[in-house]
Amino acid sequence: MIEILNPLELARAKVTGALVADILQSVKNRSTVGTNLLEIDGWVQTMIAEAGAQSCYVDYAPAFGRGPFGHYICTSVNDAVLHGLPHDYQLADGDLLTLDLAVLKGGIAADSAISFLVGDSRPAGSLELIDATERALAAGIAVAGPGAYTGDISYAIGSVLSEAGYQINTEFGGHGIGSTMHQDPHISNSGRPGRGFKLRPGLLLALEPWIMADTATLVTDPDGWTLRSATGCRTAHREHTIAITDDGAEILTLPTSV
Structure with a gap:
């Protein structure tokens, strides 16, 4: 299913996007050495409820997971990169x-992810991983607009990641979003320009470059959800929900304050 939102729906999408971004910013600011991942999940549950919104994750049970997910946010640490299931672990x-957070409010979902370092240490290569995903996401957004193709976005993202020296896994990538969290079209993190779905105003997309330092192979934890690098190397992931407009793309998942 591919949805094209009308102006009223787009206005609601902006509200949801800001909520997702503000929750992520709040959690980032509160996450310090010693914070437990289950604490983070509890904070998010409370903030979603206080906003009158609904979690896209707690009842999520796709074919690739061991569902339902049962938590309110994905918390992936170090070699974990996607679908990190919150568990009893204190951040070091x-x-x-x-x-990674997706929320539904006013009938419209928004999805965003951020990677950052906890505490004062800066292990080798970590900031480079984060920076590469940030630049790749910016490149993908820069080429998104009416008349462009999903392949143009994929090519822009993949070019940045490849030039930075990272291998690209194409099993999971960006996606359409609207009244539900995951919709068509799929947007791979590598691709060929001029291919795929032609973008038009009113389309919402969640773009999400993610990388692993020295591999493109994932392994799944016994929890059935958490995806890690096969070599145990560090990882990073960045995601924004954007709306295709008449003259480009608008990022919906920016925090209202820093």
């Missing part, structure tokens, strides 16, 4: 934490 100095 230098941990690379990825938070």
Whole structure:
């Protein structure tokens, strides 16, 4: 299913996007050495409820997971990169934490992810991983607009990641979003320009470059959800929900304050 949102729906999408971004920013600011991943999940549950919104994750049970997910945010640490299931773990100095959050409010969903280092330590290569995903996401957004193709976005993202020296896994990538969290079209993190779905105003997309330091192979934890690098190397992930407009793309998942 591919949805094209009308102006009223787009206005609601902006509200949801800001909520997701503000929750992520709040959690980032509160996540310190010693914070437990289950604490983070509890904070998010409370903030979603206080906003009158609904979690896209707690009842999520796709074919690739061991569902339902049962938690309110994905918390992926160090070698974990996607679908990190919150568990009893206290963050340590230098941990690379990825938070991935999707929320539904006013009938429209928004999805975003951030990666950052906890504490004062800066383990080798970690900031480079984060920077590469940030630049790749910016490149993908820069080419998104009416008349462009999903392949143009994929090519822009993949070019940045490849030039930075990272291998690209194409099993999981960006996606359409709207009244539900995951919709068509799929947007791979590598691709050929001029291919795929032609973008038009009113389309919402969640773009999400993610990388692993020295591999493109994932392994799944016994929890059935958490995806890690096969070599145990560090990882990073960045995601924004954007709306295709008449003259380009608008990022919906920016925090209202820093």
